[in-house]
Amino acid sequence: MNVTPTRIPDVLVIEPKLFGDTRGFFLESFNQAAFQAATGLDVNFVQDNHSRSTRGVLRGLHYQLQQPQGKLVRVVRGTVFDVAVDIRRGSPTFGLWAGVELSEDNHRQMWVPPGLAHGFVVLSDSADFLYKTTDYYAPQHERAIAWNDPDIGIQWPLTEPPMLSSKDQQAKLLRDAEL
Structure with missing residues (x-):
């Protein structure tokens, strides 16, 4: 596998080895063992999630105050723009974001370490988004940061306003967020 750090060095883009021929592919x-050897990370995943969304849906930027989740994310159908934001106070990259296009065609994955906010927007007609987490979902600890926080300045590839959940519509700016 090929592992590439982003502008937030511990957010990683992972490209698995793809074996393909006229019949299809395998990866x-x-x-x-391969993940640990390539990344140096010894993680234990406890939950797998599957999300399906339509074009223009933006989910995030989510994080948990307690039980922070590391996430290994990928897309098996469609295309998304996936984003991680460093919200770890004291981090040299606090407030920075890293984004990458994940799709069924490029097979990329992104590692989002615990303690970062995460979100994505669907660029295709629909997308199936899969992710493994290092801790369990704890809705009582979940918080959200506004997707369009001007201090973060994420360059979402949008041509019109995204579709947001009511929770995400009420998300706070980073400077006002409970961290």
Whole structure:
């Protein structure tokens, strides 16, 4: 696998080895030993999630105050623009964001370490988004930062306003967020 750090060095873009021919393709979406050897990370995933969304849906920027989740994310159908924001106070990259296009065609994955906010917007007609987490979902600890926070300045590839959940419509700016 090929591992590339982003502008937030511990947010990683992972490209698994793809074996393909006229019949289709094969790839290992996750192999604990290979992941640890390539990234230096010893993670334990406890939950797998699957999200399906339509074009223009923006989910995020979500994080948990307690039980922070590391996430290994990928897309198996469609295309999304995936984003991680460093919200770890004291981090040299606090307030910075990293984004990458994930699709069924490029097979990329992104590692989002615990303690970062995460979100994505769907660029295709629909997308199936899969992710492994290092801790369990805890709705009582979940918070959201506004997707369009001007201090963060994410350059979302949008041509019109996104579709947001009511929770995400009420998300706070980073400077006002509970971290």
